[in-house]
Amino acid sequence: MSAAPSPGESARRDALVQMYHVSKSYLPGTFALRDVTLEVAKGEFVFLTGPSGAGKTTLLKLLFAAEKPSEGQIILRGRNIARLRDSAIPGLRRRIGVVFQDFKLLANRTVEENVAVTLEVLGRPPREVRRRVFALLKQVGLQHRRHHFPLSLSGGEQQRVALARALAGEPELLLADEPTGNLDPELTLEIMDLIAHASVRGTTVIVATHDLPTVDRYGKRTLHLEAGRIKEDRAAVGVRP
Amino acid sequence: MSRAGAHLRYFARTSLRGLRASPVTAAVGISTIGIALVLVGAFSLLLTNMEGLLDRFGDDLRVTAYLESGLPVAERAALARRVATIEGVLEVDVVSEDEALARFREGVGRASGLLAELEENPLPASLEITLAERRRTPEGMRVVVESLDGLPGVSDLAYGQEWVEGYARAVALVRGIGAGVGLVLALATLAIVANTIRLAVYARRDELEILSLVGASRPFAATPFLVEGALQGAVGGALAVVILYGLFRLILPEIEAGLSMLLGFAEPRFLTPGGVLRLIGAGAGLGLAGSAAAVFQGLRA
Ligand SMILES: Nc1ncnc2c1ncn2[C@@H]1O[C@H](COP(=O)(O)OP(=O)(O)OP(=O)(O)O)[C@@H](O)[C@H]1O
Ligand SMILES: [Mg+2]
Numbered sequence: 001m002s003a004a005p006s007p008g009e010s011a012r013r014d015a016l017v018q019m020y021h022v023s024k025s026y027l028p029g030t031f032a033l034r035d036v037t038l039e040v041a042k043g044e045f046v047f048l049t050g051p052s053g054a055g056k057t058t059l060l061k062l063l064f065a066a067e068k069p070s071e072g073q074i075i076l077r078g079r080n081i082a083r084l085r086d087s088a089i090p091g092l093r094r095r096i097g098v099v100f101q102d103f104k105l106l107a108n109r110t111v112e113e114n115v116a117v118t119l120e121v122l123g124r125p126p127r128e129v130r131r132r133v134f135a136l137l138k139q140v141g142l143q144h145r146r147h148h149f150p151l152s153l154s155g156g157e158q159q160r161v162a163l164a165r166a167l168a169g170e171p172e173l174l175l176a177d178e179p180t181g182n183l184d185p186e187l188t189l190e191i192m193d194l195i196a197h198a199s200v201r202g203t204t205v206i207v208a209t210h211d212l213p214t215v216d217r218y219g220k221r222t223l224h225l226e227a228g229r230i231k232e233d234r235a236a237v238g239v240r241p
Numbered sequence: 242m243s244r245a246g247a248h249l250r251y252f253a254r255t256s257l258r259g260l261r262a263s264p265v266t267a268a269v270g271i272s273t274i275g276i277a278l279v280l281v282g283a284f285s286l287l288l289t290n291m292e293g294l295l296d297r298f299g300d301d302l303r304v305t306a307y308l309e310s311g312l313p314v315a316e317r318a319a320l321a322r323r324v325a326t327i328e329g330v331l332e333v334d335v336v337s338e339d340e341a342l343a344r345f346r347e348g349v350g351r352a353s354g355l356l357a358e359l360e361e362n363p364l365p366a367s368l369e370i371t372l373a374e375r376r377r378t379p380e381g382m383r384v385v386v387e388s389l390d391g392l393p394g395v396s397d398l399a400y401g402q403e404w405v406e407g408y409a410r411a412v413a414l415v416r417g418i419g420a421g422v423g424l425v426l427a428l429a430t431l432a433i434v435a436n437t438i439r440l441a442v443y444a445r446r447d448e449l450e451i452l453s454l455v456g457a458s459r460p461f462a463a464t465p466f467l468v469e470g471a472l473q474g475a476v477g478g479a480l481a482v483v484i485l486y487g488l489f490r491l492i493l494p495e496i497e498a499g500l501s502m503l504l505g506f507a508e509p510r511f512l513t514p515g516g517v518l519r520l521i522g523a524g525a526g527l528g529l530a531g532s533a534a535a536v537f538q539g540l541r542a
Binding site for chain 1: 244245246247248250251262447448451452454455456457458459461
């Protein structure tokens with residue numbers, strides 16, 4: 001099965017992410033990603049699955065320019081980011097939200113301040129920052145915890161804060177690397193529902209996960225990686241490939 | 242509020258929060274800079290005082306032009322006026338024969354009994370010529386002496402050539418050592434400060450990571466650290482001034498007696514207000530440079 005988009009497909013839906021023959025090798029002679037070609041449409045929700053070491057994290061890192069591809073082209077919104085200048089990386093990241101398994105919250109800042117960082121970097125005025133942070137925390141059901149510190153929150157709550165931070169700048173692309181890896185099934189559902197909700201509102205979402213029951217439950221398009229190659233590109237339930 | 246205004250508020254708030262969040266690290270940074278600047282400041286105090294001393298010696302550097310005997314008083318005055326217009330001459334004093342003798346007696350003191358028998362004053366009248374500060378070098382003095390040589394009415398010239406050379410050497414030595422030691426101290430301080438701040442930055446690398454993740458540019462992420470570094474440095478500089486002043490007051494009574502015995506006119510000076518500001522400014526500069534080195538290294542990693 002090929003992951004390459006047919007011309008008809010690109011015409012049908014606007015692509016947000018396009019990768020052409022992308023390879024990444026951290027060490028000479030080994031490949032974390034190998035000849036990956038794929039396309040993700042605007043507003044699409046995609047799961048990225050595969051065994052440990054398959055290259056899921058690497059693929060996400062290429063998309064938010066934490067790593068550069070060794071070969072191939074990566075087009076984001078029509079712009080080639082494969083050879084991005086360092087000075088252009090911040091601009092790219094302001095349009096992308098990222099969530100990690102370990103939350104990456106600042107322990108010495110309140111929930112509110114953690115979420116506000118995104119908006120402060122965007123230079124939004126303080127009043128707008130406060131208003132928007134409150135709305136975001138309300139969205140993830142944590143407005144009453146806004147003055148607490150992250151470590152006094154449960155794992156699920158911390159991930160909700162991280163998600164609020166990632167969504168604060170209204171990114172067009174949300175990348176999540178095993179966002180529920182540290183959470184029990186009930187909290188997993190809660191977080192995945194919030195992510196799915198962001199997707200419904202128009203954000204393109206790519207979620208890397210080991211959690212196959214969750215993948216099955218949502219029935220979204222799934223890219224299966226093995227040893228750095230795309231082994232399967234399964235269309236969302238009810239969508240003809 | 243403008244975007245720049247929002248950013249400024251963010252920088253101010255984040256820097257202060259950084260200082261408050263890690264008071265121990267801040268205290269270490271401040272005292273490192275403070276101690277280093279006490280060394281620099283003590284050295285510059287020593288230097289200013291030595292230079293002050295040399296300046297006072299310099300004030301005593303004079304050229305004496307002995308006058309032909311029998312020169313009428315009016316002509317002496319005219320000659321003095323003429324000498325005063327020579328380039329590099331600061332001041333001209335006319336010393337009459339009687340004054341010269343009086344001074345001589347005073348200088349010889351008890352032995353003056355010997356002179357009591359003199360029937361006639363053997364000392365000539367003279368012009369005492371004080372040089373402008375920039376002429377207090379061997380070459381400077383030579384230029385002035387050459388213009389004096391051969392002036393009608395002047396019989397002889399006396400100027401301590403060796404004196405001047407010694408003085409000029411001493412000034413050059415003090416300045417040279419000052420510049421050398423100052424440079425070494427400044428570099429050592431910079432290295433220590435950069436290292437201290439590097440630790441502080443390392444302790445907060447998660448903050449830099451997240452800022453970079455949400456799309457902060459390097460200057461944006463670095464600015465609060467730079468502001469913090471500069472603030473710590475300025476406080477360290479102020480601390481150094483306070484410590485130095487304390488030491489100055491403490492040590493002064495101990496050495497004042499010895500100094501005045503040695504030099505007679507020595508009056509130790511503390512740093513001028515300008516010197517105090519420079520020390521605080523140097524602290525801010527060191528803090529800024531140290532944190533810049535540390536942060537940009539941290540951001541690259
Ligand atoms: N910084 C790095 N330096 C060297 N090799 C790396 C680096 N990061 C990843 N790799 C290697 O690249 C391959 C893919 O790693 P990657 O982290 O993308 O896998 P993954 O699918 O995210 O795995 P997991 O499910 O365990 O998170 C692995 O073999 C890994 O050892
Ligand atoms: Mg991974």
